[in-house]
Amino acid sequence: MMIFTTPGKSKKRKQTAAQRELQAEWDRMLDKYKPKKVVAPATEYKQPKPYIRETAKIPSLNSAGGSTALKPSPVYTGDKLMGIGTMHKSNSVPIFSNQEAKEIATMRRG
Secondary structure, eight states: OOOOOOOOOOOOOOOOOOHHHHHHHHHHHHHHSSSSOOOOOOOOOOOOOOOOOOOOOOOOOTTTOOOOOOOOOOOOOSOOEEEEEETTTOEEEEESSHHHHHHHHHHHHH
């Protein structure tokens, strides 16, 4: 059976005179080479003036009385078209004779 224990904290030892002298020398050197803080004078921000094109404003033509009525949808009024067949998927084709109807029907199956 093993028992694990954590070691106790060790006491902090006092520095010797030589160590204190070296630490003081080190601190003086750090102070010598420490970066200097430069404070820039605060300037107020002024928003730039927006650019505006210098051209004359030309008004639109006022064309009163325009018609916006809906165009009537086109309707087939002839007698040559027999119907509409589907060749492939949703590809609609017009059928003008019985022969064309038979050809389209065989194309889909054959």
